[in-house]
Amino acid sequence: MGSLLFVGSKLSFYYFHNLEYIEKLRWKGLMVGYVNYEVLIVMEMLKTNNEHIYLPISAIAEILYCPRNFYYRVVEGAQDLNAHVLEGRLQEDRRNERTRVAREGYSQVRSVMISSEKLRLIGVVDVVEEDSEIYPVEYKKGSLKESLSDDVQVCAQAMVLEEKLGRDINRGYIYYVQSRTRREVVLDESLRSLVEKTVNRGFEIINSGEIPTPAADARCEGCALARRCLPFEVSCLVDESRKKTVRPIPCFNQGRVLYVDEPGAYVRKKGERIWVTKEKDTLIDMPLCNLEQVVLSGTVNISAQLIKILLERGTEVHFLSRGGKYYGCLQPSLSKNSVLRIAQHKAFQSNSQCLKYAREFVRGKLTNMRTLLVRHNRTQKDKNLLLAITKIKSMLKKLDDITSLNSLLGIEGICSKEYFKVFNCLIKDTVPFNFNKRNRRPPEDPVNALLGYGYSLLTKDISSAVQVVGFDPYIGFLHRSNYGRPALALDLMEEFRPIIVDSLVLKVLNKGVINKDDFECQVTGTFLNDSGRKKFYRAYEERRHEMITHPIFNYNLPYLRIFELQARFLAKVLQGELYEYKPFLVR
Amino acid sequence: MKHYIITYDISDDKRRNKIYKLLRDYAVPVQYSVFEARLKDEDYLLLRYKLERLMKRDTDSIIFYRQCIRCQKDILRLGRSGEPFGDGIFIL
Numbered sequence: 001m002g003s004l005l006f007v008g009s010k011l012s013f014y015y016f017h018n019l020e021y022i023e024k025l026r027w028k029g030l031m032v033g034y035v036n037y038e039v040l041i042v043m044e045m046l047k048t049n050n051e052h053i054y055l056p057i058s059a060i061a062e063i064l065y066c067p068r069n070f071y072y073r074v075v076e077g078a079q080d081l082n083a084h085v086l087e088g089r090l091q092e093d094r095r096n097e098r099t100r101v102a103r104e105g106y107s108q109v110r111s112v113m114i115s116s117e118k119l120r121l122i123g124v125v126d127v128v129e130e131d132s133e134i135y136p137v138e139y140k141k142g143s144l145k146e147s148l149s150d151d152v153q154v155c156a157q158a159m160v161l162e163e164k165l166g167r168d169i170n171r172g173y174i175y176y177v178q179s180r181t182r183r184e185v186v187l188d189e190s191l192r193s194l195v196e197k198t199v200n201r202g203f204e205i206i207n208s209g210e211i212p213t214p215a216a217d218a219r220c221e222g223c224a225l226a227r228r229c230l231p232f233e234v235s236c237l238v239d240e241s242r243k244k245t246v247r248p249i250p251c252f253n254q255g256r257v258l259y260v261d262e263p264g265a266y267v268r269k270k271g272e273r274i275w276v277t278k279e280k281d282t283l284i285d286m287p288l289c290n291l292e293q294v295v296l297s298g299t300v301n302i303s304a305q306l307i308k309i310l311l312e313r314g315t316e317v318h319f320l321s322r323g324g325k326y327y328g329c330l331q332p333s334l335s336k337n338s339v340l341r342i343a344q345h346k347a348f349q350s351n352s353q354c355l356k357y358a359r360e361f362v363r364g365k366l367t368n369m370r371t372l373l374v375r376h377n378r379t380q381k382d383k384n385l386l387l388a389i390t391k392i393k394s395m396l397k398k399l400d401d402i403t404s405l406n407s408l409l410g411i412e413g414i415c416s417k418e419y420f421k422v423f424n425c426l427i428k429d430t431v432p433f434n435f436n437k438r439n440r441r442p443p444e445d446p447v448n449a450l451l452g453y454g455y456s457l458l459t460k461d462i463s464s465a466v467q468v469v470g471f472d473p474y475i476g477f478l479h480r481s482n483y484g485r486p487a488l489a490l491d492l493m494e495e496f497r498p499i500i501v502d503s504l505v506l507k508v509l510n511k512g513v514i515n516k517d518d519f520e521c522q523v524t525g526t527f528l529n530d531s532g533r534k535k536f537y538r539a540y541e542e543r544r545h546e547m548i549t550h551p552i553f554n555y556n557l558p559y560l561r562i563f564e565l566q567a568r569f570l571a572k573v574l575q576g577e578l579y580e581y582k583p584f585l586v587r
Numbered sequence: 588m589k590h591y592i593i594t595y596d597i598s599d600d601k602r603r604n605k606i607y608k609l610l611r612d613y614a615v616p617v618q619y620s621v622f623e624a625r626l627k628d629e630d631y632l633l634l635r636y637k638l639e640r641l642m643k644r645d646t647d648s649i650i651f652y653r654q655c656i657r658c659q660k661d662i663l664r665l666g667r668s669g670e671p672f673g674d675g676i677f678i679l
Contacts, residue, residue, distance in 0.1 A: 083628035086632050086633070087632055090632060094636075257675070259679065260679045261679065262679050273612055284679060289626065534678050545675070
């Protein structure tokens with residue numbers, strides 16, 4: 001049982017430090033779907049019986065530094081990586097390749113794997129050195145500093161070594177790579193008891209299943225988990241007085257997005273690059289690094305080798321039809337965050353919980369619809385618009401008294417009807433387009449074609465946000481999971497429909513970006529043609545990258561980050577860390 | 588994301604070929620033995636690591652020039668040369 005947990009969780013990273021091995025292991029995780037299922041079972045069993053669970057020694061050191069970090073790494077199996085973590089791993093790899101012994105007169109063994117049954121610890125000692133006595137040496141990336149958590153790590157290593165070798169170890173060393181200095185750590189009784197205390201604390205965190213509170217201070221700078229943990233945001237939501245301390249996570253990367261909408265194109269791998277050809281012409285030959293998303297529309301071929309490497313890197317691949325149907329995406333192995341999925345399923349089972357979340361999704365959608373109308377009404381001052389705005393507002397007040405999902409859907413239906421009734425007023429008279437009513441499958445007029453295509457593109461982004469966070473996308477609260485649709489993605493999407501897609505459609509129409517020539521009318525319906533689709537992709541991506549001030553935290557970030565942020569907040573609500581889900585409302 | 592100009596000077600043909608191929612996975616060749624790239628910190632570290640493993644320190648030389656955003660705007664490209672991939676979207 002213990003070993004299963006290792007395969008499925010972060011522990012494997014502590015266990016096998018070799019980079020190539022990690023790659024292989026990650027790939028194994030992709031193919032062997034059941035590994036995650038086993039972890040799910042293991043997690044449930046943890047509560048009653050955790051005899052066989054071993055904690056990684058490096059995780060023990062993290063408890064003292066930040067218990068939340070320990071929770072994410074061990075319980076949720078977070079594998080988040082940033083430049084700091086990567087550099088540490090690369091340094092270790094370089095060390096292991098060295099054959100020369102750094103200190104003459106000493107015998108050195110590198111990367112020794114050890115485990116202890118008494119302490120229930122497992123880990124790798126960077127170097128075990130022996131002269132007259134034997135002692136562990138731990139390598140740290142930074143420069144010389146006094147750090148209790150480092151001391152505890154060395155002490156834990158020494159204690160495990162003692163148990164294995166049956167010899168006393170009185171000291172250990174920490175080598176700081178940047179300053180090239182060693183620091184001696186004396187392993188006295190107080191340090192040893194601290195190790196035992198910390199190990200116990202680790203098991204307490206695992207058993208209670210409660211997420212420790214975020215540090216939200218200087219420690220969070222440069223932490224690889226900040227994106228998942230959201231330390232400043234969470235502490236702001238829990239405690240209003242800390243509002244001023246919220247800072248955006250520094251320099252997240254907005255990767256590249258590649259749309260391939262060229263019938264007969266072949267997308268393949270060349271070295272570590274993505275290479276798109278059509279017949280004998282090269283369309284693009286681009287490095288894979290920093291590629292965030294690949295969207296394939298229509299009949300485009302993709303090679304198995306490329307699929308493999310994209311899955312490995314976690315790059316999303318989405319498939320759309322030329323008519324605007326969202327087929328789905330290639331999904332890397334299920335996220336290791338089984339705790340979240342259990343919470344999600346539990347919430348799904350309870351009607352009151354479902355209603356609670358569904359109400360917020362609808363509230364988000366209706367409020368943003370109203371905001372869109374209000375914005376346009378500022379210049380237009382139309383009687384019908386005003387009527388629709390007041391109607392939606394009165395309906396919004398009723399939301400809190402709703403007791404069933406059906407009446408909630410009723411309210412949503414009424415408001416959407418009102419909204420789309422006046423939608424035509426928002427399109428300028430000078431533009432040759434008209435909107436009568438919302439229709440789809442297939443859309444009958446150009447405006448509906450655009451709306452439908454836009455919603456498909458939005459589905460793609462929300463479902464990837466949902467998957468990145470680790471949800472089960474098919475279990476939703478507002479949309480029931482009857483038709484095999486990504487129900488949770490559709491739920492979270494509601495609040496973004498008016499502000500992302502509807503306003504974008506109005507923008508491209510009113511500004512003349514897309515005109516009559518960009519559509520083709522067929523017997524069955526109206527569709528965007530090649531040039532129209534390409535224009536719309538560009539407009540949509542620009543919207544997605546548009547910077548917006550967050551209404552609660554007051555920092556700037558692009559919409560694409562907001563999708564993920566909302567999904568993360570929903571996760572934190574489900575896991576009991578935050579009290580209520582707040583939809584994203586624009587001003 | 589940081590902008591780099593990478594130049595190399597490698598004596599051995601076989602090794603140069605290997606390094607050229609590796610660089611192509613991260614950067615765009617703009618001239619003979621000159622590459623340009625926009626790299627995340629992680630990719631930069633990985634590229635550096637892989638290069639260190641391929642090159643021979645006593646005979647070869649590889650230089651990374653990092654450019655700040657301001658200086659990037661001042662780059663002047665005359666005539667035929669490649670250009671690195673920017674951010675944002677690519678539509679085919």
